[in-house]
Amino acid sequence: MIKRRMWRLLALLFAFSLVAAACGGGDDDADDGAGETDTETTAAASDDEAMDEEMAEEEDDEGATGALGGAAAEEDIEAAVAGEDEEDEMTEEEMEEEEMFDRSTLEGIFEEAAARRAKTVAELTAAMESGEYGVGDDGVLRGPAGFEIDVSACPDDWSNTTGITDSQVRIGHTTAQSGNLAAYGNIAYGWENYFNWMNDNDPIMVGGSPRDLVLVVKDDAYVAAQTIEFVDELIEAENVFSILTLGSPNTLAVYDKLNEECIPQPFVMTGHPAWGDPVNHPWTTGLQMSYSTESILWGAWIKENLADLLPVKVAGLVMDNDFGLAYELGFEEWAHANSDVVSEYLPVRHDPAAPTLTNEMTTVAAFEPDVFISMTAGNPCLLAIQEAGQNGLIDDIRAKGGALFTPSVCKGIEAYMKPAGDFANDWWIVGGGIKDSTDPKYTSEPFIAFINDNLEAGGLDPAVSLYATGYMFGYPYGEALRVAADLPGGLNRTNFILAVRAIDMYHPQALDGINAQLNGAADAYFIEGSDFSKFDAGAQTWNIIGEIVDVNGRSTNCAWDKDNGGCR
Amino acid sequence: MNWNFEILPDFIFNGLRDGAVYAAAALALVLIFKATTLINFATGELAMLGAFFVYVLNIEQGLWLWLSIAIAMLISAGIGAAVERALVRPFDPADHLPVVLITLGLFLIINAVAGDIWNYQVRRVNDPFGQFPSWVPNGSELKTSSEGTIACLTNSEGQLAEVAPGTSGAEMCEMVGRTFFEVIGARLHYRTIGTWIALALALIALAIILGKTKAGLAFRAVSSNTESARLVGVNTGRTLGFGWALASVFGTLSAALVAPALGGVNPNMMLTILIYALAGAALGGLDSLGGAVIGGLAVGLVKSVLVSWFGVVVLGQAYFSILQLAMAFLLILIVLLFRPAGLFGTRRIERV
Numbered sequence: 001m002i003k004r005r006m007w008r009l010l011a012l013l014f015a016f017s018l019v020a021a022a023c024g025g026g027d028d029d030a031d032d033g034a035g036e037t038d039t040e041t042t043a044a045a046s047d048d049e050a051m052d053e054e055m056a057e058e059e060d061d062e063g064a065t066g067a068l069g070g071a072a073a074e075e076d077i078e079a080a081v082a083g084e085d086e087e088d089e090m091t092e093e094e095m096e097e098e099e100m101f102d103r104s105t106l107e108g109i110f111e112e113a114a115a116r117r118a119k120t121v122a123e124l125t126a127a128m129e130s131g132e133y134g135v136g137d138d139g140v141l142r143g144p145a146g147f148e149i150d151v152s153a154c155p156d157d158w159s160n161t162t163g164i165t166d167s168q169v170r171i172g173h174t175t176a177q178s179g180n181l182a183a184y185g186n187i188a189y190g191w192e193n194y195f196n197w198m199n200d201n202d203p204i205m206v207g208g209s210p211r212d213l214v215l216v217v218k219d220d221a222y223v224a225a226q227t228i229e230f231v232d233e234l235i236e237a238e239n240v241f242s243i244l245t246l247g248s249p250n251t252l253a254v255y256d257k258l259n260e261e262c263i264p265q266p267f268v269m270t271g272h273p274a275w276g277d278p279v280n281h282p283w284t285t286g287l288q289m290s291y292s293t294e295s296i297l298w299g300a301w302i303k304e305n306l307a308d309l310l311p312v313k314v315a316g317l318v319m320d321n322d323f324g325l326a327y328e329l330g331f332e333e334w335a336h337a338n339s340d341v342v343s344e345y346l347p348v349r350h351d352p353a354a355p356t357l358t359n360e361m362t363t364v365a366a367f368e369p370d371v372f373i374s375m376t377a378g379n380p381c382l383l384a385i386q387e388a389g390q391n392g393l394i395d396d397i398r399a400k401g402g403a404l405f406t407p408s409v410c411k412g413i414e415a416y417m418k419p420a421g422d423f424a425n426d427w428w429i430v431g432g433g434i435k436d437s438t439d440p441k442y443t444s445e446p447f448i449a450f451i452n453d454n455l456e457a458g459g460l461d462p463a464v465s466l467y468a469t470g471y472m473f474g475y476p477y478g479e480a481l482r483v484a485a486d487l488p489g490g491l492n493r494t495n496f497i498l499a500v501r502a503i504d505m506y507h508p509q510a511l512d513g514i515n516a517q518l519n520g521a522a523d524a525y526f527i528e529g530s531d532f533s534k535f536d537a538g539a540q541t542w543n544i545i546g547e548i549v550d551v552n553g554r555s556t557n558c559a560w561d562k563d564n565g566g567c568r
Numbered sequence: 569m570n571w572n573f574e575i576l577p578d579f580i581f582n583g584l585r586d587g588a589v590y591a592a593a594a595l596a597l598v599l600i601f602k603a604t605t606l607i608n609f610a611t612g613e614l615a616m617l618g619a620f621f622v623y624v625l626n627i628e629q630g631l632w633l634w635l636s637i638a639i640a641m642l643i644s645a646g647i648g649a650a651v652e653r654a655l656v657r658p659f660d661p662a663d664h665l666p667v668v669l670i671t672l673g674l675f676l677i678i679n680a681v682a683g684d685i686w687n688y689q690v691r692r693v694n695d696p697f698g699q700f701p702s703w704v705p706n707g708s709e710l711k712t713s714s715e716g717t718i719a720c721l722t723n724s725e726g727q728l729a730e731v732a733p734g735t736s737g738a739e740m741c742e743m744v745g746r747t748f749f750e751v752i753g754a755r756l757h758y759r760t761i762g763t764w765i766a767l768a769l770a771l772i773a774l775a776i777i778l779g780k781t782k783a784g785l786a787f788r789a790v791s792s793n794t795e796s797a798r799l800v801g802v803n804t805g806r807t808l809g810f811g812w813a814l815a816s817v818f819g820t821l822s823a824a825l826v827a828p829a830l831g832g833v834n835p836n837m838m839l840t841i842l843i844y845a846l847a848g849a850a851l852g853g854l855d856s857l858g859g860a861v862i863g864g865l866a867v868g869l870v871k872s873v874l875v876s877w878f879g880v881v882v883l884g885q886a887y888f889s890i891l892q893l894a895m896a897f898l899l900i901l902i903v904l905l906f907r908p909a910g911l912f913g914t915r916r917i918e919r920v
Contacts, residue, residue, distance in 0.1 A: 359876035
């Protein structure tokens, strides 16, 4: 009997230790430096003393993480928000180019795309032929603005043309098609639908013959451990040409390996700042506005628009994973540097798998913030709005003259705003400069109409916003593949990453005023601008308030420190 | 430590609301366990299917919400009985492994099929307990606020009055339905009370069915001793089918009750809820219907008060927020280690 009880006790201790291990170090970790572990201790620390102490600790540790990377300088962004930005003036040549094409028709959009591709191909080809760009005798791939990859360091069995067969170009994709964030799996269906349209209407030509773009999709259920397994499978068994991953934790888990294996990983489906690291991770790029930029834009907006309330109390609802923590870290650093704007900041974290957020939002409401920022994704976007409505947070904040923000990844009207009903009215968003395909304001635009028609033709429901997001990623992907196919040597991995790093395009799903551009090692972020929009629940549309902010080319690169969080 | 007692009642109400949903789902688990002594891992997915039936009937077909729920329960009962007949009954009841594998397979299949039909984007549903019905003048425009519903009346020309965005337009609009009571400074939402009442009514109905009907008597006989029940002429197969049908009804009820709090229905809505329900059933006793209810409510309270209030608010430890599921597993482990039959379950006594 005693023996049995002993065994039970041991088993219980073991269970507790497992849970404790899963929780991580807690407070003790804060001594290791700033960043991720530091932020853990700030959650729910509502008393001023704790906040002050922590800020003091962070000041001491400033050197560990340095200034926030992956975004433009705060002054640049704040000036842009205040409308004092010195906008890059367009050259006469650029203005003429823009006027040459009619963006109000699909033909005009495609003509402009073709012309821009031809220009990029001509520039890259000239540089490659002169020996300035391309793989040199020393085995180094060189590209614009100091971009370099030592291809001789790639694995021995690496091939520049893996994944290109006689009839296909095989592209691997890991995404969540099951689990709590399964809705994001819809992006893959939209992307594939666009590639199918390309294959049928205007295929990629390799060596004079058409090749079908084929997506090999693996469902990782948003679990990073599964992403690692599937990426191995895509490399070793599926022999794909390039790989695109979805999700910050998932992409962080595999981007070291993909860069070691010299496999292109452009336009990943996440806005984590880590994707702007052309020196250490040259094969990886992002597409959407970085979460760091978004965090600064929240702060800049508060500073500019809530002047009468300053300093304000801000509460955030943070998804507890690499994605949410990138937001949290970004905004916390901004708040720390702007204590005259933000007097207190309370991040309340939630389990990504939590079915309801009632308790978390009760904690937020009890803090009585002037500004609430949702830093989450997927269904929690909707839950945050719904709970804020039901617990009175919306009314309380509005009565004070404050504001509520939903994050850029929650812009989808049909998916996240419409189901929240009237509670969604007047929420703000730093929208990432992207048009939502279900927004009635844009449905008659030629490219959005093309997407929606194309989706219907493919048997997909245009009311699912995330299908159109697949085009947002698929369109520049296709453009870069076309450029690469026209370079000396044709389509191969080095030409593809060269084309990606030199891309300068008009993206018809981006708002006017948003540049879609990369430039070697100098500009590692594709979209660096945003709209500030307010939701009109009656008309079910995002109304842009004020000017579009674009800090194109001014974001600093970010070598992400995986251990401590933040850019090294 | 920040002993914020002001918000504790909110957390208690939240916990008891979630707990009532776990209790209903736990009842579905216990009903099948009582009949077959195995856990049906497809309970959550069958419940999700029921919630989608409510969505189709109420939102797409325009039927009255409560009628939609009733019809969805009946359809679910049919599906539950059909699953038992087609996929469970052919197997030897003494050999649990094949049936457990079948329920796992069903879990995957139903989830995938629902995803294929309805997509994973959340679909909004009506809240059965959102607010008290109230008389609203013709031509009024209804608006939602955190207090409830506001009816904005027409002006003298018969046109809808303009309401400035973000304001309630006090002189033109009036409150016609609130969504909560204020109890000791906390919001006790009608949805919470409604969920408790629905659970209580369902329990009464279950007690009547099991205690006062022939089918219920047969079910109790089979769940007590299958062999003896068969020997006295009870059709055990049909009775087990009845148990599956009842379980599906309770599953559908739990999913329909929780759907508004989840933002709507989606194929993954019951994934996590089933784990909490399992913890509740294990705590109360896997073969105790009353235990399932108390266990479900207790799990809701532990999650809300111990983890979210004490862990996050009082101790100020953010990582407690991701411990909610871990706590459910820990609870299951502790119960299985120290009281395998649960708090109210039947203790197995082995004669030697």
